[in-house]
Amino acid sequence: MLTVTLAIVSIAILAVTVSSTYAQEQAEVARELFNLYPAYQVPEITTRRFTQKEMLGWLKPLHEQRMFDMTPVGQSAEGRTIWLLKAGQGKTKVMMWSQMHGDEATATMAIVDMMNFLGKRPDHRVAKAIREQLTLLLIPMLNPDGAQRFERRTAQLIDVNRDALRLKTPEAQALKKAWEAHRPEFGFNLHDQDPRTTVGNTKKVSAIALLAPASDESRSDNHVRRPAKQVAATFAAAMQLFIPGHVSKYDDTFEPRAFGDNIQKWGTSTILVESGGWPGDRNKMFLRKLNCVGFLTVLYAIATNTYEQADLQLYEQLLPNTKYIYDLILRNAQLKAANNISSIIVDIGINIDEERDASTGTVNLVGKVTDIGDLSTFTSFEEVDLKGSSVEGVITKIEQRLTMDEIRALSGKK
Numbered sequence: 191m192l193t194v195t196l197a198i199v200s201i202a203i204l205a206v207t208v209s210s211t212y213a214q215e216q217a218e219v220a221r222e223l224f225n226l227y228p229a230y231q232v233p234e235i236t237t238r239r240f241t242q243k244e245m246l247g248w249l250k251p252l253h254e255q256r257m258f259d260m261t262p263v264g265q266s267a268e269g270r271t272i273w274l275l276k277a278g279q280g281k282t283k284v285m286m287w288s289q290m291h292g293d294e295a296t297a298t299m300a301i302v303d304m305m306n307f308l309g310k311r312p313d314h315r316v317a318k319a320i321r322e323q324l325t326l327l328l329i330p331m332l333n334p335d336g337a338q339r340f341e342r343r344t345a346q347l348i349d350v351n352r353d354a355l356r357l358k359t360p361e362a363q364a365l366k367k368a369w370e371a372h373r374p375e376f377g378f379n380l381h382d383q384d385p386r387t388t389v390g391n392t393k394k395v396s397a398i399a400l401l402a403p404a405s406d407e408s409r410s411d412n413h414v415r416r417p418a419k420q421v422a423a424t425f426a427a428a429m430q431l432f433i434p435g436h437v438s439k440y441d442d443t444f445e446p447r448a449f450g451d452n453i454q455k456w457g458t459s460t461i462l463v464e465s466g467g468w469p470g471d472r473n474k475m476f477l478r479k480l481n482c483v484g485f486l487t488v489l490y491a492i493a494t495n496t497y498e499q500a501d502l503q504l505y506e507q508l509l510p511n512t513k514y515i516y517d518l519i520l521r522n523a524q525l526k527a528a529n530n531i532s533s534i535i536v537d538i539g540i541n542i543d544e545e546r547d548a549s550t551g552t553v554n555l556v557g558k559v560t561d562i563g564d565l566s567t568f569t570s571f572e573e574v575d576l577k578g579s580s581v582e583g584v585i586t587k588i589e590q591r592l593t594m595d596e597i598r599a600l601s602g603k604k
């Protein structure tokens with residue numbers, strides 16, 4: 191009896207040791223890739239607003255170096271070729287598609303950086319494992335027409351991620367066709383979410399949100415979803431090293447028209463990665479780095495099969511996306527909305543968005559008064575305590591537009 195107990199105890203200790211060794215190794219890999227990033231970051235990428243032509247320009251030297259094959263998988267509504275990049279000779283196929291929403295460019299930049307890592311550091315153990323054990327199938331920029339205008343939808347005004355069933359758009363057809371031709375084991379569905387998303391009720395901004403989407407209404411686990419969760423757990427563990435507390439779980443309600451949900455259903459273990467916000471990083475350069483480090487770390491885990499040892503709780507326990515953040519909160523402002531109304535002390539939540547002038551092409555920042563009242567449960571990227579100063583005559587209504595000069599003047603009232 192004692193021997194049996196001892197044996198069980200030692201097996202348990204062995205199991206703990208194996209998983210912690212795995213976790214340590216993953217952390218080492220992620221840290222190394224993070225520290226090495228300046229050596230493989232593509233320096234030409236300086237803004238998240240870029241066209242397909244620019245992206246192809248960045249990929250060109252890598253293509254000439256024969257880092258990948260390029261084949262057309264379709265044409266956008268406006269006639270731009272949608273490209274599939276194929277790299278590596280391994281037996282496990284991993285498909286990654288980015289920018290199906292034209293204004294969600296973070297992962298596209300990270301994919302270019304990732305290819306540059308494989309090109310610049312071919313002898314690195316991560317690059318070797320990925321090339322030898324995996325075949326990468328990449329569609330960076332599924333919606334080049336949307337990217338051209340930096341808009342979510344396609345030139346036909348369709349949200350590609352609601353066209354996985356009808357497949358009416360050439361962009362959705364291209365993704366389905368690429369998937370059918372390769373039937374990959376793993377899929378990465380890459381997006382940007384509202385940068386004003388928080389992690390549960392922690393008031394921390396969500397920099398990265400992850401999801402192993404449900405493939406049916408019952409949200410059941412199966413042999414397809416479970417590996418997706420293990421990979422998501424690996425991703426989450428790597429991110430917690432650099433942005434502890436800033437990783438959340440995306441809403442897992444099944445959306446029957448979305449690609450992630452369907453590709454999971456078709457048998458590919460699919461992970462949704464949503465890049466969110468980070469203070470002072472409107473252009474998402476830090477998030478791009480996190481994406482790239484995350485991709486390489488989990489691809490290495492897939493290539494070495496070590497993702498199977500991931501602690502699923504690291505995924506399951508991620509707090510859900512919430513909305514408790516504004517770009518700017520003016521606290522304790524004295525508001526008198528009109529002459530005949532008494533004044534009141536309020537908090538004012540203001541969001542600041544980019545607006546592109548279609549005629550000149552210039553991008554301006556424009557504020558909007560989003561909420562007025564008790565915002566004590568909310569946080570913000572910037573906060574000014576007005577200590578009772580009046581905003582009379584300046585803020586007169588909800589959803590009021592504000593120029594940056596007006597915002598600066600308001601912030602200066604303290």
Ligand SMILES: [Zn+2]
Pocket residue numbers: 291294380381382
């Ligand atoms: Zn999206």
